[in-house]
Amino acid sequence: xxxxxxxxxxxxxxxxxxxxxxxxxxxxxxxxxxxxxxxxxxxxxxxxxxxxxxxxxxxxxxxxxxxxxxxxxxxxxxxxxxxxxxxxxxxxxxxxxxxxxxxxxxxxxxxxxxxxxxxxxxxxxxxxxxxxxxxxxxxxxxxxxxxxxxxxxxxxxxx
Amino acid sequence: xxxxxxxxxxxxxxxxxxxxxxxxxxxxxxxxxxxxxxxxxxxxxxxxxxxxxxxxxxxxxxxxxxxxxxxxxxxxxxxxxxxxxxxxxxxxxxxxxxxxxxxxxxxxxxxxxxxxxxxxxxxxxxxxxxxxxxxxxxxxxxxxxxxxxxxxxxxxxxxxxxxxxxx
Numbered sequence: 649x650x651x652x653x654x655x656x657x658x659x660x661x662x663x664x665x666x667x668x669x670x671x672x673x674x675x676x677x678x679x680x681x682x683x684x685x686x687x688x689x690x691x692x693x694x695x696x697x698x699x700x701x702x703x704x705x706x707x708x709x710x711x712x713x714x715x716x717x718x719x720x721x722x723x724x725x726x727x728x729x730x731x732x733x734x735x736x737x738x739x740x741x742x743x744x745x746x747x748x749x750x751x752x753x754x755x756x757x758x759x760x761x762x763x764x765x766x767x768x769x770x771x772x773x774x775x776x777x778x779x780x781x782x783x784x785x786x787x788x789x790x791x792x793x794x795x796x797x798x799x800x801x802x803x804x805x806x807x
Numbered sequence: 808x809x810x811x812x813x814x815x816x817x818x819x820x821x822x823x824x825x826x827x828x829x830x831x832x833x834x835x836x837x838x839x840x841x842x843x844x845x846x847x848x849x850x851x852x853x854x855x856x857x858x859x860x861x862x863x864x865x866x867x868x869x870x871x872x873x874x875x876x877x878x879x880x881x882x883x884x885x886x887x888x889x890x891x892x893x894x895x896x897x898x899x900x901x902x903x904x905x906x907x908x909x910x911x912x913x914x915x916x917x918x919x920x921x922x923x924x925x926x927x928x929x930x931x932x933x934x935x936x937x938x939x940x941x942x943x944x945x946x947x948x949x950x951x952x953x954x955x956x957x958x959x960x961x962x963x964x965x966x967x968x969x970x971x972x973x974x
Contacts, residue, residue, distance in 0.1 A: 657959035664933070666940045666955065695962035698915055698969070699934040704824065705831040707841065712823055715845050716816075 650677045655688035663693055811860030815852045818867070825936075826867050832931045833875045835920035843878070847871040868936040869946040872928055879924045911969075918968040926961035933958055 655678075661667040662675045678685040813821070823844070830843040847870050858866065919927055925947075932943045933954075940958075944951045 657956045660959040660962060661940070661955050664940070664958075666951075691966045692959065692962045695966040695969075696934055699919070699930060699962075699965065702832070702912055702915060702935070705828050705840070706824065707827045707844070708837065711827075711841060712819065715841075715848060716819060 650681050652678050652682045652685065655682075655685045659685070659689050659692050660696070662689070663696055812855060812858055813863065815848070815855060818851055818855070818863070819848060822864060822867055825864055826871055829868050829931060829936050830871050830875070832916070832919060832935045833872065833927065835916055839878075843871055843874050846874045850874065862942065864936065865938055865942045865946070868932055868938060872932060872946060876924065876928065914969060915965070918965050921968060922961055922964060926957050926964065929954055929957040930961040930965070 658667060658671055658675050662672060667675065675685075679689060826847060827840060827844050830847065831837070831840040834840045834843055847867070850870050850873075851867065854866075854870065919930065922930065928947065929943060932938045932946060933940075938946065940951045940954045943954045947954070949957075
């Protein structure tokens, strides 16, 4: 009579045809003698066959076109996937917009009798160049501050 | 293809589906699988210069597995579900492998995703990529006996997990 150990990992090797002749003969003997080995073999076979029967998973349409372009080109697109970089980029763009576009609008609104400090300058001086100078000079601090914000936004990342 | 060495385009065209399937089974979701494939193809592109003709899909499976394991190490700080101490907790009867429905397919993928990486990688390389124990051993840098042990434990865990899900 064969002394039968607990079922072990030889069962997977047995299923996969990865045992040498000696091990295979031993497993055959255990299977002949033991319900536990036969049950364990059935369980492992089920798991193996189930995974092997999984359907192929295909990529979304267009994925291969995208990946070809990116892989043939550069890896740069990966860098933009980091959400903080996207946010930092958007913040920098917004800061630039505020720094350069708003003062221009501000200047224009000064000419139209806007309600900012430059308006009082414009009111006191009808000379357009004075309005521009005063308006620009009045927002120098703001512009510098915004430029600092832009630099801080860009600084933590290796662009 | 020169001297049995494929071009990058040939790899992507002829083996991309294989690569993606392995990546998906490792990652468990579409977004991560896409990133794995993309990174793997970048490594393939570099590796083709030194590639020696052999089992191309084995080589590709090794690359995508390494990309996956690198990513796992990178994300190591994230909490993960613990591997059950006893994989034989519940083992009721379940449908045969030829009766896999879309729902069961999802359950299997979810069970795969719950496996610790070293077990999942071994199961996927064997039962999805169809590599031999020796190829898996070479890919992972572990002895063949370790491959067999991880594979066996992984399969038993999957069986138990799926039995629970379908009970």
